[in-house]
Amino acid sequence: MSANRGAHRHRVLTSIGKGLLGVGAAGAGSLAYAGLYEVNAFRLRRVTVPLLPEGARPIRILHVSDLHMTPYARARQRWLSGLGALEPDLVINTGDNLAHQESVPVVLDSLGHLLDRPGVYVWGANDYYPPKFRNPLRYLLGPSRSKRLPERMLPWQDLGRGFKEAGWIDLTHTRAALEIKDVRIGFRGTDDAHIDQDRYADVAGPIDRDEIDLAIGVTHAPYRRVLDAMTIDGHDLIIAGHTHGGQVCVPIYGALVTNCDLDTRRAKGLSQHSADSRTAWLHVSAGVGTSPYAPIRFACPPEATLLTLTSRGENAMG
Ligand SMILES: [Fe+2]
Numbered sequence: 320m321s322a323n324r325g326a327h328r329h330r331v332l333t334s335i336g337k338g339l340l341g342v343g344a345a346g347a348g349s350l351a352y353a354g355l356y357e358v359n360a361f362r363l364r365r366v367t368v369p370l371l372p373e374g375a376r377p378i379r380i381l382h383v384s385d386l387h388m389t390p391y392a393r394a395r396q397r398w399l400s401g402l403g404a405l406e407p408d409l410v411i412n413t414g415d416n417l418a419h420q421e422s423v424p425v426v427l428d429s430l431g432h433l434l435d436r437p438g439v440y441v442w443g444a445n446d447y448y449p450p451k452f453r454n455p456l457r458y459l460l461g462p463s464r465s466k467r468l469p470e471r472m473l474p475w476q477d478l479g480r481g482f483k484e485a486g487w488i489d490l491t492h493t494r495a496a497l498e499i500k501d502v503r504i505g506f507r508g509t510d511d512a513h514i515d516q517d518r519y520a521d522v523a524g525p526i527d528r529d530e531i532d533l534a535i536g537v538t539h540a541p542y543r544r545v546l547d548a549m550t551i552d553g554h555d556l557i558i559a560g561h562t563h564g565g566q567v568c569v570p571i572y573g574a575l576v577t578n579c580d581l582d583t584r585r586a587k588g589l590s591q592h593s594a595d596s597r598t599a600w601l602h603v604s605a606g607v608g609t610s611p612y613a614p615i616r617f618a619c620p621p622e623a624t625l626l627t628l629t630s631r632g633e634n635a636m637g
Pocket of ligand 1: 385387415443445561562563606
């Protein structure tokens with residue numbers, strides 16, 4: 320760790336610590352655990368979702384989200400690099416990749432062999448805008464809504480070029496289709512609803528079951544308006560990130576916030592979403608990283624998810 324980086328991390332943790340001192344020494348101990356251990360205690364969540372036509376072979380999808388990558392996040396980079404060995408049939412990246420001007424090559428290197436697999440992606444606000452310091456305790460008070468700079472200052476377009484050169488498909492307000500293991504998968508995506516950039520209407524319309532066996536909606540922030548619209552159109556599965564799983568959670572109880580209008584019970588993992596008598600599976604990733612200004616996690620380890628899609632009629636797990 321460079322001296323500058325170490326000093327920065329020290330300042331950030333100190334400022335968070337001052338906040339937690341208000342709740343006593345137990346808070347300081349928890350901070351040390353959250354900032355020094357859990358933030359790098361990566362895990363691979365595994366879920367099984369019964370969505371495929373009868374007789375179809377299982378399809379393995381790796382969902383990665385919220386890398387918030389900096390050049391200094393070496394443990395995060397090493398763990399991501401190891402995910403290539405999973406050799407998934409498809410990678411879905413739900414945005415918030417960047418937290419530093421020089422992170423594009425780091426993200427591409429860390430994804431490594433995953434870029435050799437088919438992939439789709441959408442962007443999050445933290446692909447466009449650099450992280451800003453704010454009191455991390457405010458995160459617990461409700462969705463963050465700050466005035467954003469009009470100019471997108473992070474090199475998200477360079478990252479998009481890297482993704483596209485690898486053959487990954489940008490789903491921002493776009494429909495796309497891939498055939499994987501003889502299953503015709505249709506995708507629709509939106510830009511980030513957290514900064515009101517979502518325009519689902521651009522891709523809306525009932526799923527055409529003559530052309531699509533499996534419909535997957537992809538979005539960064541799981542705001543209910545996006546989930547409702549995708550569900551009503553007949554999507555089978557919706558994939559999102561953004562929540563960080565609540566990031567600072569209460570053991571056993573779970574998340575206190577989702578940083579959007581989704582209820583806290585669905586802050587991470589596999590659940591379902593219903594609207595207008597239709598129901599879709601929903602998978603929300605707790606994410607791999609955190610903002611460099613809030614480098615803590617508690618009762619909510621960083622994660623990626625391997626979703627195994629199986630035939631309808633089998634049991635869901637996860
Ligand atoms: Fe994020």
